[in-house]
Amino acid sequence: MQEEMLSEDSRDFVTALASGLEVIQAFDHEHPRMTLSEVAARTE
Structure with a gap:
């Protein structure tokens, strides 16, 4: 499967x-290290 690259115009x-x-x-x-789940929760 070929990945599509994002162009700067996109x-x-x-x-x-x-x-x-x-x-x-x-x-x-206060949060120098986080799991992926924690990052997802903080960034919604």
Whole structure:
């Protein structure tokens, strides 16, 4: 199965970037390590 790459012109690219930034911002001084479930809960 061939994966489709997100182009910089794609709205999906911007959405993926925004989601990634939310994940990064979920980590802070009080939450330096989290499970995937914890990250999902903090980023909704």
